[in-house]
Amino acid sequence: GNLKPDTYIFYLKYENEDCEGYPRKGLILDLDKNIITPNGDGYNDFWTLEGLEVLQGSSQLQIFDRSQQLIYEENSSSRISWDGKIKGRPLPTSTYWYILNLPDGRSFTGYIVVKNRD
DSSP states (O other), X not given: OXXXXXXXXEEEOOTTOOSSOEEEEXXXXXXXXXXXXXXXXXXSOOEEEOOXXXXXXXXXXXXXXXXXXXXXXXXXXXXXXXXXXXXXXEOOSEEEEEEEEOTTSOEEEEEEEEOOXX
């Protein structure tokens, strides 16, 4: 289906069992909103992934620049948030690449566009 990004309770039911199913929490991440404008106006200043506690372990986000240099890394079991900066300094407008590793073994790759006033 077309579930929106959020935390859900899924019910697992085995084919040969006559019961309502076993509840399990799951998380659908919103990785499509990948443009940030970290200018301090309160809108799109951060790229944030929330609800990670459902996954019961530590998730890891790594962000790289175009020359494949690691510019940001965060590990968290609840929430990851990047402000589009490197060591507190603004980055130039560009595309940055990420690797997101989840504790359930899933891995996602993609890009984030950081749009600054440069």
